[in-house]
Amino acid sequence: MSSAQFVQYLISGITSGSVYALVGLGFTIIYAVTKIINFAQGEFVMLGGLLSFTLIHSAGLPAVPALILSIIIAAAIGAVMYLLAIRPAQKASVVSLIIITIGAAIFIRGIVGQELTKSFVRPPSFSGEESISFLGAHIDPQALWIIGTMVMVTIILHLFLTYTMVGKALKACAINPVASSLVGINPRTMALLAFVLASAVGGIGGVVLAPFTPMSYQSGVMLGLKGFVAAAIGGFRSPVAAVFGGLLLGIVESFAVAANWGPFTSAYKDAIALVVLLLILLVRSGKLAEEERAG
Amino acid sequence: MRNYLKYAVVLVLAVALLALGGMSCSSGGGGGATPTPSAAPYKIGAIFALTGFNSTLGDTEPLAAKMLVDQINANGGINGHHLELTIYDNESDTVKAATLADKLIQDGVLAIIGPTSTGDSNAAKVETAKAEVPLVSCASGSNIVEPAGNNTWTFNTPQLDFVAIERIYTYLQEGNITKVALLTDTAGFGKAGLAQLKREDLLTKYGITIVDAETYGTYDVDMQNQLNNIGKTDAQAVICWGTNPGPAIIARDMKTLKMNIPLICSHGIAFRDFIDIAGTAANGVVFPAGKLPVVDELPATDPQKDFLEKFRADFDSQYGSGRANTFAGHAYDAISMVVQALENMPEGLSTAEARAFIRDYIENDIKDFVGTGGVFNMSPQNHNGLPRTPKEAMILVKIDNMKWTWLQD
Numbered sequence: 293m294s295s296a297q298f299v300q301y302l303i304s305g306i307t308s309g310s311v312y313a314l315v316g317l318g319f320t321i322i323y324a325v326t327k328i329i330n331f332a333q334g335e336f337v338m339l340g341g342l343l344s345f346t347l348i349h350s351a352g353l354p355a356v357p358a359l360i361l362s363i364i365i366a367a368a369i370g371a372v373m374y375l376l377a378i379r380p381a382q383k384a385s386v387v388s389l390i391i392i393t394i395g396a397a398i399f400i401r402g403i404v405g406q407e408l409t410k411s412f413v414r415p416p417s418f419s420g421e422e423s424i425s426f427l428g429a430h431i432d433p434q435a436l437w438i439i440g441t442m443v444m445v446t447i448i449l450h451l452f453l454t455y456t457m458v459g460k461a462l463k464a465c466a467i468n469p470v471a472s473s474l475v476g477i478n479p480r481t482m483a484l485l486a487f488v489l490a491s492a493v494g495g496i497g498g499v500v501l502a503p504f505t506p507m508s509y510q511s512g513v514m515l516g517l518k519g520f521v522a523a524a525i526g527g528f529r530s531p532v533a534a535v536f537g538g539l540l541l542g543i544v545e546s547f548a549v550a551a552n553w554g555p556f557t558s559a560y561k562d563a564i565a566l567v568v569l570l571l572i573l574l575v576r577s578g579k580l581a582e583e584e585r586a587g
Numbered sequence: 588m589r590n591y592l593k594y595a596v597v598l599v600l601a602v603a604l605l606a607l608g609g610m611s612c613s614s615g616g617g618g619g620a621t622p623t624p625s626a627a628p629y630k631i632g633a634i635f636a637l638t639g640f641n642s643t644l645g646d647t648e649p650l651a652a653k654m655l656v657d658q659i660n661a662n663g664g665i666n667g668h669h670l671e672l673t674i675y676d677n678e679s680d681t682v683k684a685a686t687l688a689d690k691l692i693q694d695g696v697l698a699i700i701g702p703t704s705t706g707d708s709n710a711a712k713v714e715t716a717k718a719e720v721p722l723v724s725c726a727s728g729s730n731i732v733e734p735a736g737n738n739t740w741t742f743n744t745p746q747l748d749f750v751a752i753e754r755i756y757t758y759l760q761e762g763n764i765t766k767v768a769l770l771t772d773t774a775g776f777g778k779a780g781l782a783q784l785k786r787e788d789l790l791t792k793y794g795i796t797i798v799d800a801e802t803y804g805t806y807d808v809d810m811q812n813q814l815n816n817i818g819k820t821d822a823q824a825v826i827c828w829g830t831n832p833g834p835a836i837i838a839r840d841m842k843t844l845k846m847n848i849p850l851i852c853s854h855g856i857a858f859r860d861f862i863d864i865a866g867t868a869a870n871g872v873v874f875p876a877g878k879l880p881v882v883d884e885l886p887a888t889d890p891q892k893d894f895l896e897k898f899r900a901d902f903d904s905q906y907g908s909g910r911a912n913t914f915a916g917h918a919y920d921a922i923s924m925v926v927q928a929l930e931n932m933p934e935g936l937s938t939a940e941a942r943a944f945i946r947d948y949i950e951n952d953i954k955d956f957v958g959t960g961g962v963f964n965m966s967p968q969n970h971n972g973l974p975r976t977p978k979e980a981m982i983l984v985k986i987d988n989m990k991w992t993w994l995q996d
Contacts, residue, residue: 297815300811300815301812304809304811304812308809405638410637410638410639410642410646411642411643411646411860412640412643412831412832412835412860412864413863413864414863414864414866416866417866421839421842421866421867421868423842423843423844423845430843430844430845431843432839432843505808505809505836506808506832506835506836506864508640510639514806546812549812550812550815560804561804561807562806
């Protein structure tokens with residue numbers, strides 16, 4: 293493999309890894325605060341993408357307002373999902389709540405397919421279609437937007453969680469919900485905030501991804517799965533670890549397919565995420581069970 | 588007492604939902620506002636990919652079928668028999684195509700048109716052949732209808748994949764291109780196409796050498812790895828075989844990688860979404876097709892021009908400007924053949940006899956049949972019926988300035 297190709301594959305891996313990282317961030321936020329695994333996380337990415345296309349294409353909005361509005365709508369849907377589907381069932385077991393999120397995912401997918409479009413869509417790229425040369429590799433400028441956005445979101449999220457009152461309250465709720473409510477933090481408000489944050493982050497991911505890769509109403513399934521793997525690599529606790537997990541998964545995928553290693557032809561690319569998931573579950577199953585018993 | 592009430596409510600809701608589901612499963616039965624029929628309706632079934640990745644191909648197909656059925660019913664049906672068209676969505680899913688074929692067969696249809704794609708058609712034909720129901724597929728894979736002796740109950744209306752490939756190879760040979768790289772979808776249409784692209788007799792006939800054959804998965808969103816591999820060879824052109832969205836992504840990736848060899852696709856990209864998704868990367872892409880995409884450029888002397896213009900005018904007036912495409916045409920040709928068979932069918936046949944009659948009619952009596960895809964001549968050896976000499980069967984389209992233009996060679 294030449295150095296130019298190495299760079300090409302690496303950038304390709306970091307690009308897809310950045311999207312997985314954003315989805316993984318969403319999983320991690322919700323899990324940390326509510327102990328729920330939100331299997332609708334991938335649909336928020338899909339919403340970001342399809343909404344931005346619909347607003348630009350059918351409603352004729354200019355690009356920037358369309359993108360911002362898409363993210364806001366995705367976050368609003370996350371809030372509604374929490375308020376209507378999760379909060380009323382708060383006394384149910386965590387497993388039941390997870391199943392509710394699966395139902396919500398199917399519902400969102402169906403509504404989008406029915407009301408928006410069933411075709412693949414691709415909104416216009418942010419900064420044109422001419423690829424950029426970098427160390428001998430050709431990069432689609434949209435890929436740089438994706439990577440840059442992921443870095444920005446991670447930094448802003450970290451600052452929010454560490455230096456703002458609300459962020460610290462969120463963190464506190466994640467660490468110990470009982471103690472937090474004793475000091476006046478409302479766990480239900482924090483749960484709502486977690487859902488809003490996670491769906492906003494997902495929506496942002498969708499908005500930057502859609503110009504790069506055509507998306508359809510079913511795109512959330514695979515994205516959700518891979519983001520789940522990213523969060524699993526990070527142990528569902530640390531946002532930074534989820535980002536690391538996402539990038540790792542993206543890069544492994546890219547090089548495994550490039551190397552044409554054994555069964556990893558491009559048709560089996562998605563299987564790589566599942567293999568990684570299996571490995572993680574094998575390694576961590578002991579740890580997760582411990583945490584369940586303790587927490 | 589309260590508990591029983593709860594269960595009763597749930598039970599009533601469940602029954603209501605099932606009833607609604609059953610009713611909404613089939614759509615388009617009957618069509619049009621027409622007076623009460625004087626005789627039992629002729630039931631025709633249709634399976635199309637209305638959702639899923641092939642929906643860009645499949646979404647106009649039911650419209651074309653309905654257009655003809657509505658027209659006929661408005662004029663009193665065929666010999667006093669209404670046409671009852673039942674359309675099912677197989678969701679671009681091969682397994683569902685077979686299950687829905689079974690359902691239609693049990694519903695008592697006399698013939699089935701569709702499915703949209705090669706994989707789906709090969710799945711459905713197993714069921715229709717078993718039940719002895721004629722299937723007129725709207726998909727292009729030659730393995731659907733060849734050899735005709737093994738596919739006595741199956742026909743199709745699009746130009747076959749190897750005819751399209753020969754058209755491409757003719758173009759390449761005349762352009763002195765001898766080395767090509769392939770990039771094909773691993774499933775259905777792409778897989779069938781690959782088998783034809785690699786045929787020794789065709790490669791020898793047109794002097795083509797395949798220097799690299801890469802594949803991609805139907806749902807893949809990044810083909811740069813494969814294109815990088817192709818870039819390492821001395822391929823003079825890339826031939827891509829697939830439908831949606833693979834080829835559009837490949838066009839964009841080639842532009843990103845600044846590859847300047849031509850990209851040639853199959854007739855499976857003859858829909859607007861290809862250009863919408865690929866953007867400016869679509870410019871320069873060449874593909875073979877029937878004449879419909881460039882009907883405006885055809886000379887007045889072209890034998891198909893009037894027919895195609897009328898088809899497009901009727902379709903667009905009913906469904907919106909610019910909606911008529913080759914896929915709608917394939918469905919229109921399929922249902923037209925079934926309709927012609929029914930017009931010649933005697934009264935009083937049982938369902939099984941009617942199905943056999945339609946099959947026999949299409950096989951033997953569809954001669955000089957003018958359709959959107961061309962002029963059909965079916966026979967026991969040829970269940971496609973379109974011409975097989977490349978330049979007679981298909982023209983070449985080049986995408987220029989984000990529009991389809993006629994590439995005359």
